[in-house]
Amino acid sequence: MPFSAFRAPRRAVITLGAAAVAAASMPLAAGAATTARTRVKIVDDCATRETRALFQYMRDQQGRGILFGHEHTLTDGFTFTEFTETTSDVEAVTGDYPAVFGWDTLILDGFQKPGVYGGTVEENIEALTWALEKSDALGGINVLSAHMYNFVTGGNFWDTAGRVVGQILPGGPKHADFNGFLDRIAAAVKGAKRSDGSLVPVVFRPFHENTGGWFWWGAGHCTSAEFIEIFRYTVEYLRDTKKVHNLLYSYSPNSGFGGDPTNYMKTYPGDEFVDILGYDAYDNSAGSAEWLSGTMKDLAMVVGLADERGKVPAFTEFGESGDEGRNLNWFSDLLGALKADPAASRVSHMLTWANFGGNNRAYVPFPGHAMEPDFVAYYEDPYSLFASDLDGVLDASTAAVPSAPFLHLVTPTDRQRITTAETTIRMRLTGATSRKATYSINGGAPVTLTRDSAGFYSGTWAIDPSWLDNRTVTVAVSAKAGTKTYTDSALVFLGEVEPLPAGWIDDFEGYAGDDLTLSEAYSHVNANTTTLSAEHRTSGAYGLAYSYDFAGAGYTGIGKSVGADWTAFSALKLWLKGDGSTNGATIQVVAKGAYFEYNTGLSNTAGAEVAAPFSEFKPAPWDTGHAGELLDAAHLAEVSAFNLYLGYGGTTATGTVYVDDIRAE
Template identity: 65%
Template sequence: MPRSLLNRRAFILLGATVAAAAGARTSVAAAATSPTALAGAPTPVRIVDDRATPATRALFAYLKRQQGRGILFGHQHDLTYGFTFTTPDGKASDTRAAVGDYPAVFGWDTLILDGDERPGAEGGTEAENIAALSRCIRLGDARGGINTLSAHLPNFVTGRDFYDTTGRVVGQILPGGAKHADFNAFLDRVAKAVKGARRPDGTAIPVVFRPFHENNGAWFWWGAGHTTSAEFIELFRYTVEYLRDTRGVHNLLYAYSPNSSFGGDPTGYLKSYPGDRFVDILGYDSYDEGAGPTPWLDSVVKDLTMVVRLANERDKVPAFTEFGEGGTEVRNPQWFTQLLQAVKADPLARRMTYMLTWANFGGTKRAYVPYPGHPLLPDFVAYHQDPYTLFAADLHGVYSARTTAVRNAPFLHLVTPTDRQRATASQTTVRVRVTPAKASRVTYSVNGGRPGRLRLDADGFYSGAWSIDPALRNNPSVTLTVSAQVDGRTLTDSAVVLLGEVASLPAGWVDDFEGYAGDDTALSEAYTHVNSHTLTLSADHKSSGSYGLAYAYDFTGAEYTGTGKPVDADWSAFISLALWLRGDGSANGGALQIVAGGVDFWYQVPLSDTSGQEIRAPFSEFTPAPWDTAHAGAVLDASHLAKVTAFNLYLVHGSDAATRGVVYVDNIRAE
């Protein structure tokens, strides 16, 4: 889903036809998927579910085979929302109205299950909305396309939507959490809808399931700053194992899809990667929210190249799982074709299998697929006519491949506690999952000490109570190691467990950077991240104490970067935001942001000073961020300050300024 929280143009300011559409086109898909190409021995495929249906295995083989032979075009909610129709009939489509064909990939969302998106109905019964999602998948399949399913899950702690980032939800829905049963109930509905999506002959229709997308951003409750990478990894793994092993869903491929940008560096992309055993498709989301095609195009191509390279190394399918022109007005009349040409020109990026844009929700909302009369329609027609783009009519032999699944070897992972989870009680539960085989013996040990036995429980975990030795309570952390004997092999996993309570900061404080015990990983996990940068603790540049924050930015992939920390506090008794800041002498700019009462307020700061100084920004001088047009004129007053939810620091590339540098920060607080 495109995020409306940021608009790169605002940061740049801070630094200073239907018939024609259906014309003849040459397809590159037919030769790639002809019966001759499919002849011979079954193709072995290594996928997450080694008991997947033949059609699901064939879809994976098709996507692998399709690489470099054309990119499939996809559209979210193509048959249920549009500017060219009001009542969905299963045939009407903005894509079809624009170019005379349906998309090759149809995107749907679990919001249908909650009645929050059509054809789900608010007030509809659970069975009715499950049937509605199943029907969507059948419609996409009947139109000749491939189906994907994204998941905008509700906040299981507060009952509000996916944008509500409060409550540390992930820890609450993992096994042992207070809301774990509620999460299972949600997955049960997903399982029923997917298993119920069948062709007239009874064949289950394959679906690419894409849960917990854009998790490196901060806008969803499963995103950075609201959970740790280890918690996210276990949540993704649990979801796969529950659907596949507990609920017996065997018509799913699983996609992992962080958001841009990474500057082509795989480190950030893989930070929360669940592992090759749990992912079939390496995805990537990116929207052009800037004033023109560059540097967004350069950033996208660099990141897509990285994703394809990773997919090749891991025998996965690379996909541009979300993309779109994110402006409120047309800024580049050749946007689609310029994007396509940039991707085609790169020998790796061109090997993306599909690219899916978001829904045309209609009304005053932006159109991601141009409709007749839209300024981008001629360019979209040219995009459609390019032989390298594939729509529904271009797909042949998608489910024809004869395949065999490579059997999954035994695998063990520590479910709870997760790496760098904090244990404050005298006892905690150790849970281990071993799949697909059973283990003859499973144990845990602390700091290499005497092993304790774990036993198979009713939920399929090897579990047991770990009573934390009082002698260890003064240690900042311990290493918990689990081990299993499976078919004569020893499988192991481990986690660093933090012990004891963290000393609380005074009222109004965001961070003094002393509570991480010198651990850069713990620091990075506590903060949200937008675009390329690195956060580390600095013992050399600080205001006081042992550490400050070193914020190393990199503008080679984007015009701005941002980092921040979730806050849940009442600041109505304070009058200003204060922090120590040491700039790098560049002409780049910065902005302090406070999210309060649902409004993004900001205050601009220069980076020219290199000596380090205290900055005090009166709340009265904060203004609504330029992109937050819905709250233009809002004032950061006591009523807003009573509900502060986040502090952010954004850096923006100035004209002809340095593209890399380091800014130091310390003692962020309200005064």
């Protein structure tokens, strides 16, 4: 008999401290007898009744249990080889389905089931539509992520070459290709219908884990402004151009932030474009106290931000990485940590990744797996919710709060570098129309913008060629609608930057003296701040001031994409001025998929060059899959990233170190 047969009676009494009080003050839960319509403020004020109800259900559910989700649960697994439409590793262990069914747009390319490799566009659109309909019919909630292939190179989502985001924004050479991709999403989502003919509501989670550097839309491969604008464009195109009204939109950066919202919010597209505030985190520490503590701090931060904005907080992707089975109580430990935290316990759902079978790792234990008993215990805990626990998900009576007019400058984006004598200024105004839209440069005379066929207010900016000298200018746009005037602006750089020599990672001279532009060039892990230092450097006008704070986590890091062949070099060199602490620095080179490290101290306060021979780099202790490998010519031919981590030495929790002239020689 399925375990779920014993679960329902326990659901009615689940509360967690303050969460119970908060829940009591919320509008009546979905399915309650009431004639009042709850007003919901969501991205799409024309959303279907079911989509609005799903948003309200997820809001009301907070503090009453966490919905468990699994990616591709019906199409991939270890307990089946034939696609039967209902087989699932989760169901094989628990007798129940996940509450949240995760799918990916790779189905549209035929790269994931039920898509068909080599199938027609229409066949794969129908495949995604089927997946959404089937999950809904089984009582689940749909979440759609997007692992998009590189629109510039044709490589996969891990191919970070080509500054892709700038190429797919309006006016970019690959913009039409991106629109074609969105067209397929629109067709699949609009085609997904329930038995009563209503559209299946779907949570769309594009551009996830953008604060890391492993995807082409991630940190170091686009600026924050570019990310914000492509996210906004995606929403506006689907909602306004394609008239897709059964989507909720999720923003989901990846760990870790040390509980500090600064970097989390740096790429936030705005309340007008996000319904769900998410957070992705994977654990390679076997559920260590440090990882659990850091994850709870970050989730509590996300819940707080969601509460402030009237959004839904979610643990949008999680899982154990590294060797399987090191902690046989991993699921119970994680759920226990969530339940013990009054804020983190209020995430609406938590979704883990797919069981792709074969030699791949199992993110969900299957029958006979060493962690099966613990996953059953996780399932039986009344605070974990599966499909059989869901009731009245789409029953809430709601009305959408009308969206206020919103204006934003689409191109050029903030901190964009323009190297030509002519560029197009594009502005979008939603929720209103304007008879007078203009742009100005450095506060000069306004120039008229006209509405074009794509719905932008646009115009050509002719740039004096003498201005292409690495100067900084401000582009401002303005539109009057009714009695109100709406404005936006961006700082842009004019002219080329001299390229760095082969092997160089950074000399900190190419940022026009702008701290934000510097920060945008790196990915950031946990709490740190990077600024340019004119005082502490070894050459040129600037060095890097790298400030750390270990209050939220015992380490912090910055990273930059490389994508180079270093076989001509024998060492990694940089100038480093420490702060006299017992803390340490780890220089990390990612090459051919392996993570190699070299450690040095921070005690030298005078500043000196650190030379790290490649022969002395060792695989990171946690990178067990590459244990014993050498940073040899084969690896140096494929260097993908440089990272600089700082680790807590036990005495000094905050400080600043200085770095300059990072290069391979």
